[in-house]
Amino acid sequence: MTNEYDALTLVLSSKFRCQETAAGVVKMEETVPGLPPQIVDLKSGYKGVDGFTLYRFEDKGAELLQPYFNHNNEDRGTEKKSPKYLVSMCDYMSVCSYNDNTYVFLYELKRGTTADYQKQLEAGQCFLDYVCQSIDRIKSYDGMTFDRNAIQVKMFQVKKVRSNKQTIQPTPALSGNGTYYKVETNNELRLLSLLKG
Numbered sequence: 001m002t003n004e005y006d007a008l009t010l011v012l013s014s015k016f017r018c019q020e021t022a023a024g025v026v027k028m029e030e031t032v033p034g035l036p037p038q039i040v041d042l043k044s045g046y047k048g049v050d051g052f053t054l055y056r057f058e059d060k061g062a063e064l065l066q067p068y069f070n071h072n073n074e075d076r077g078t079e080k081k082s083p084k085y086l087v088s089m090c091d092y093m094s095v096c097s098y099n100d101n102t103y104v105f106l107y108e109l110k111r112g113t114t115a116d117y118q119k120q121l122e123a124g125q126c127f128l129d130y131v132c133q134s135i136d137r138i139k140s141y142d143g144m145t146f147d148r149n150a151i152q153v154k155m156f157q158v159k160k161v162r163s164n165k166q167t168i169q170p171t172p173a174l175s176g177n178g179t180y181y182k183v184e185t186n187n188e189l190r191l192l193s194l195l196k197g
Helices: 004-011 117-142 191-196
Strands: 025-030 038-043 049-055 092-098 101-110 151-160 167-171 179-185 188-190
Touching: 004 049, 004 092, 004 101, 004 117, 025 101, 038 151, 049 191, 092 117, 092 191, 101 117, 117 151, 179 188, 188 191
Parallel strands: 038 188, 101 151, 151 179
Antiparallel strands: 025 038, 049 092, 092 101, 167 179
């Protein structure tokens, strides 16, 4: 018998899975041309965490998850420029089983100006909705149990700062369901604080 965590990790391809170190740490990285990469360690090895998987779906060609959309950045003859944010995607998505509850966290790593983070997190939420609808469609054929309403969704804008004090600040909700937070951290994101936040 599967639960929501099992169903999500069965459906999502393992080729997008980020590898944990032996110490239970996964590195999230965001590169910006001309600047050093922003790297944040996500620590997941806590009591009560029965399962944790981190995925990165974003592709610099922006065609990985949106193969049906126009990807042009410029007008090219008769094919017009694609709408802004059409092929946006948040940086990472994690699925976690904690104390018999399933959580999905969407992460957008940002530095400096953060004007477009909401569109990228919303795109991640749309992708999650599609995955859940796909599981609902096929669950009866494979004997899976799955309840979309049992999954708690949280969205995080993560900003690396010099201070050693990690702060998690709730902010007004984005469109759709889920809870949104701004996080400031120096180099490590503690999963337990996100679960309890």
